[in-house]
Amino acid sequence: MPAPISGNAAEPSLDTGLSATPAFSPLYQQIKGLILQRLQAGEWKPGELIPSEIELAARFRVSQGTVRKAVDELAGENLLVRRQGKGTFVATHTEQHVRYRFLKLVPDDGDLIREGPAQRAFLECKRTRASAEIARALGLRSGDAVMQVRRVLSFAADGGAQTPTILEDLWLPGGPFKGLTAERMAGFRGPTYALFETEFGVRMVRAEEKIRAVLPDADQAGILQVAPATPLLSVERVAYTYNDTPMELRRGLYRTDTHHYRNDLS
Amino acid sequence: MPAPISGNAAEPSLDTGLSATPAFSPLYQQIKGLILQRLQAGEWKPGELIPSEIELAARFRVSQGTVRKAVDELAGENLLVRRQGKGTFVATHTEQHVRYRFLKLVPDDGDLIREGPAQRAFLECKRTRASAEIARALGLRSGDAVMQVRRVLSFAADGGAQTPTILEDLWLPGGPFKGLTAERMAGFRGPTYALFETEFGVRMVRAEEKIRAVLPDADQAGILQVAPATPLLSVERVAYTYNDTPMELRRGLYRTDTHHYRNDLS
């Protein structure tokens, strides 16, 4: 139980060699950092209950209000989930009441009902070596081992027939994802990121997407059952775990004839 | 200076006819509502300094901490901007150090420098009547007066030549935007939403976008100087002012050969 600072009021934390700016950091930020460390270290695992504010306050030798502000920020970043009367939990993709937290493609008719969590078909799951481009995105070196997955998501149209709507290629660093197979992915109930959490201990925290309009090649058009001249959304995503470490590169092709990519700006 | 509640602790606010649930609302939420009212009423205008926390606390008969929490939330929603040592200001699109807060199209080479705030050409600005579709999006009735604007944004390519990249059609309710002309828009320095603020008193607070991949018609292809078979991003935006009132419908076509739509997920 490290006492993060000495006095009562905040002080410039550790002195970094060149102290151009004293780099004042509020106490609650330091507490936030300490909590983050424990999350990264896997001390508190996704879905688990973390110590109560009062206990954390005692442990860190600060007031409950200071812990509260640290936890507030972490909850705002979707790393923790507060539940009044129960406690504070490590956020998870498993039972996140919003399934598909990162999937912004929604049916045109505002039906959020999501007719069954989409049908997934895994076309490929192989171990390969990272190209320069893939390596750069994942923070690896060219030639490093990576897992490559290709899958198709189909959504039920009006009649109930499944329409292939998303074609995705995933690249994952070979180390953490050793042992990933199409069978394991196909057999898993729930979001892919939930599988990554429970089976590989990798929790995706945030992601960046680059979106373009493109035409599919013959292969892609065939898989998505569209004419070659059909414009599609190209969605390139890099997903990060704790500490801004990239852990997934994903290239998706979205049909937008019955769905659209929805984004809220503020 | 209305005292929002009677006692010391929070109480269920006004009793709504059917009191199925007492609808408990924290004090700071009520304060937030009161501040919002004043913002909507234009009592504090964009860019202006609002009263200090201490004065607001006195005015509302609550503690500074309660005002602080209300202001914190409003700042989080980009309605207010806090500046330490100076005060709290009403947010504005004018000098928002991030120009183009709602424009997510960025050059492929991560250069955020934004080579000159884009060159704008206004092709049209006319008063028309709302179609059923436009009316629905803007919360009007079919046939109501609307302003319709068509413009092209061009960005400098490597050499320095301007490349037409965005073709946008805007629809605005005729009432608030009476007197809008292409000349006024062309002559205005700064973001369009800043013009709306200073010239028409309409402040855009948030927006929703629906994105698809499409092919341009002959007209559109000509304006954007692309082949007819070039896939483009279709970005349909509804922008809202206070109180979730829609005030703009915007349909954009984005070229994505040198730029991409960037989105951060968390």
Next chain:
DNA sequence: GAGTGGTCTAGACCACGCG
């Protein structure tokens, strides 16, 4: 130095979930 927002504390009470 005065005024503003920012941090930190300590204590009280409330709403919620659960046994």
Next chain:
DNA sequence: GCGTGGTCTAGACCACTCA
């Protein structure tokens, strides 16, 4: 009824801005 997070208060001190 207990423990949790949620709200509210009052007061102290710190960091920043500007005259």
